[in-house]
C-alpha cells in the first residue's frame with residue numbers, strides 16, 4: 001500500500017529525550033505496537049512484530065543499523081524494515097516519524113495511514 005503524507009494521521013509517542021541513541025523503545029500509536037529506534041539524530045519506527053514469528057522487535061538488539069529479533073536472530077534494517085539477515089524474508093512495516101514543536105517543547109510523532 002502506498003501512502004502519501006496527506007493520508008497520514010500523526011500520533012504523539014513522547015519527547016525526543018525518551019528515545020536515547022542506539023536503543024529501541026516500544027510505544028503504541030493508534031492501538032498498534034511500534035518500535036522506535038534512534039541512530040544519532042535520526043529516529044525510525046517499525047511495526048513491533050517480527051514477520052517471521054510472534055516476537056517483539058523492541059525486545060531485540062540493535063547493531064550496525066539493524067535490529068536482531070530475539071527469537072531466531074533475524075535482522076531488519078531499522079530505517080526501512082527490509083530484511084538484512086535470515087531467517088526473515090519479509091519486510092516489517094516501517095512508519096514515518098518526525099519531531100515537531102508544540103507549546104515550546106519537542107514531541108515525537110509517528111505517521112500511520
Ligand code: FES
Pocket residue numbers: 050051052053054055069070071072073074087088
Ligand atoms: S520470530 Fe523473528 S526471526 Fe523468527
